[in-house]
Amino acid sequence: MKKIISMLIGLTLPHFIYANESDFWQWFINNQQKIETPTQGNEQIIDELLTQLHKYNEHLFFEISTNSDDKHLIITAEGDSNQFDSVRNLIAKAPKIKNWQFTALKPAIGFDFTNNYEGVEYDPTKLWFLPLENKSDPSAIGIKVGIPDYDEKIHIHSKAAVWVILDNGLGELAAATDIQYMNTVPLPLQPEKEGYIKLAELPEYIDWKKRQQK
Numbered sequence: 001m002k003k004i005i006s007m008l009i010g011l012t013l014p015h016f017i018y019a020n021e022s023d024f025w026q027w028f029i030n031n032q033q034k035i036e037t038p039t040q041g042n043e044q045i046i047d048e049l050l051t052q053l054h055k056y057n058e059h060l061f062f063e064i065s066t067n068s069d070d071k072h073l074i075i076t077a078e079g080d081s082n083q084f085d086s087v088r089n090l091i092a093k094a095p096k097i098k099n100w101q102f103t104a105l106k107p108a109i110g111f112d113f114t115n116n117y118e119g120v121e122y123d124p125t126k127l128w129f130l131p132l133e134n135k136s137d138p139s140a141i142g143i144k145v146g147i148p149d150y151d152e153k154i155h156i157h158s159k160a161a162v163w164v165i166l167d168n169g170l171g172e173l174a175a176a177t178d179i180q181y182m183n184t185v186p187l188p189l190q191p192e193k194e195g196y197i198k199l200a201e202l203p204e205y206i207d208w209k210k211r212q213q214k
Contacts, residue, residue, distance in 0.1 A: 018055055018056070019052070019055040019056050020056065021056065021089060021090050021092075021093035022093060023055070023056070024052055024053065024055070024056045024090065025093060025094060025095050027052045028049075028052075028095075029095060029097070031045060031048070031049075032097065035049065035064075035066065036066050036071060037066070046064070049062065049064070050062070053075070056086075056090060057083065057086045057090075059077060059078075059080060059083045059086075060075055060076065060077055060083060060086065060087060060090075061075075061076050061077075061078055062074060062075050062076060063076065063106070069099055070099055070101065071099055071100050071101070072100075072101045072102075072103065073100065073101070073102050073103070074103045074105075074106055074107070075087050075090055075091060075102070075103070075104055075105070076105060076106050076167070076172060077105070077172070078164075078167070079163055079164075079166075079167050079172060079175060079176050080176075081176040081177070084104075084105065084173070084176070087104045087105055088104045088105075090104070091103065091104035092104075105171070105172040105173050106167050106168055106171060106172040107171050107172075108168075108169065108170055108171035108174065108203075109168055109169065110169060110200070111124035111125060111165070111169040111199055111200045111202075112124075112125065112200075113168065115161060115164055115165050115168070117157055117160065117161035117164060118156075118157045118161070120154060120155060120157070120158075120161065122147070122158075122161050122162070122165060124165050124169060124199050124200065125198075125199075125200060126148050127145055127146065127147060127148075127162070127165070127187075127198075127199040128145070128146045128187055128191040128192075128196035128197060128198055128199060129143040129144065129145050129146070129196065129197055129198075129199050129202060129205075130143060130144040130145075130146065130185075130194070130195055130196045130197075131143060131195070131197070131205065131209075132144065132181065134180075134181075137180075138213070139209075139210075139213045140180040140181070141178055141179055141180055141181075141206060141209055142179075142180055142181030142182070143179065143181070143182050143183075143202070144182075144183050144184070144185050145162050145182060145183070145184050145185070145199065146184075146185055146186065146187030146188065146191055146196055147162075147184055147185070147186065147187055148187045150184075150185070150186035150187065155184070158184040159182070159183065159184050162182065162184055163175070163182065165199075166179060166182070166202075169199070169200075169202070169203075170202065170203060170206075174206075178206050
């Protein structure tokens with residue numbers, strides 16, 4: 001069964017006193033039970049978690065799973081490498097809590113999922129990429145990602161949506177550091193004949209490209 005990934009959109013927050021790492025984790029510990037078992041009447045605890053995170057750094061977001069005994073909180077900068085150190089610093093101060101795992105930046109999960117971005121669904125298994133060459137920097141990796149049934153009015157946010165897919169498929173760190181350029185285009189009717197490669201094979205292409213520079 002494919003995983004469904006959707007973006008958690010940040011809210012416009014009022015002015016507040018900014019917090020440090022310890023402040024955030026103390027709030028988390030104080031509200032652990034509510035976070036683990038959101039029930040009718042306290043669903044707003046997830047919104048409050050985002051509020052507390054934004055007190056630490058308004059550029060960060062999170063993904064959370066509490067549906068099993070092993071619970072997981074991922075702190076993400078949504079691909080903004082300027083914020084990676086802030087994410088790492090926060091996770092470095094995370095407390096040891098039974099059955100909880102805290103992760104800095106989205107880990108690689110492969111491309112077997114669907115992504116709903118601004119109401120438009122993207123299936124990575126149906127996307128292809130075209131490798132690009134940069135003569136001034138042969139080691140740089142640039143790609144065009146072909147989208148089937150591309151419509152400029154419908155896929156107005158396709159570039160942002162594909163970056164989310166790359167963050168999840170490759171892992172947030174790899175997507176930010178390994179891909180220097182990415183754009184979205186209509187997928188040709190016969191992509192393979194035009195040099196396109198299935199997006200699921202992008203990790204192998206990146207490995208191959210890096211080996212060529214050694």
